[in-house]
Amino acid sequence: MKLIFIVLSALFLLIVTAFAFLAWQSKTVPKLGLLEGRLAPCSHTRNCVNSMIISGSSGIEPIRFKGEYDDAWSQMKQAIHALGGNIEQAKDDYLWATFRSPLFSFVDDVEILMDRQSQLFNIRSASRVGHSDFSANQKRVVALQKAFIE
DSSP: OHHHHHHHHHHHHHHHHHHHHHHHHTTSOOOOSEETTEEOOOOSSBSEEETTOOSSTTBOOOEEOOSOHHHHHHHHHHHHHHTTOEEEEEETTEEEEEEEOTTTOOEEEEEEEEETTTTEEEEEEEESSSSBOTTHHHHHHHHHHHHHHO
16 A cells, blocks of 8 residues: 555656646747748647648638727737736737647647738737647637637
């Protein structure tokens, strides 16, 4: 019985240490921004969605807007704040925001590129660490779309 407790305690400590290391590693800012006027493609992991991807598991619908560009941009910023995001950079038609997970403060990056002509917000949401995110980025984009509409 005592041996089982020691093994379980060691396993728990190992798991907590691994998550703490990933949380610390997620503080490193990846290379973000536009590549040839487009949002960067997702890597081969399953922790990213991108509305500029036509097919595959990384693809997601862009967010449509109507009306004035400045009003839509302001509304998008409000939606990001309403969901707990922190806007790191916003210039011209590009925006970068970060979101932190509640438990270990893992950082996810959200990039938005406004297409004024098509009246779309192209969006890329990606986790900084790991290979899977249990659809957290996809759910975030859906929640962002709902917050934007409201």
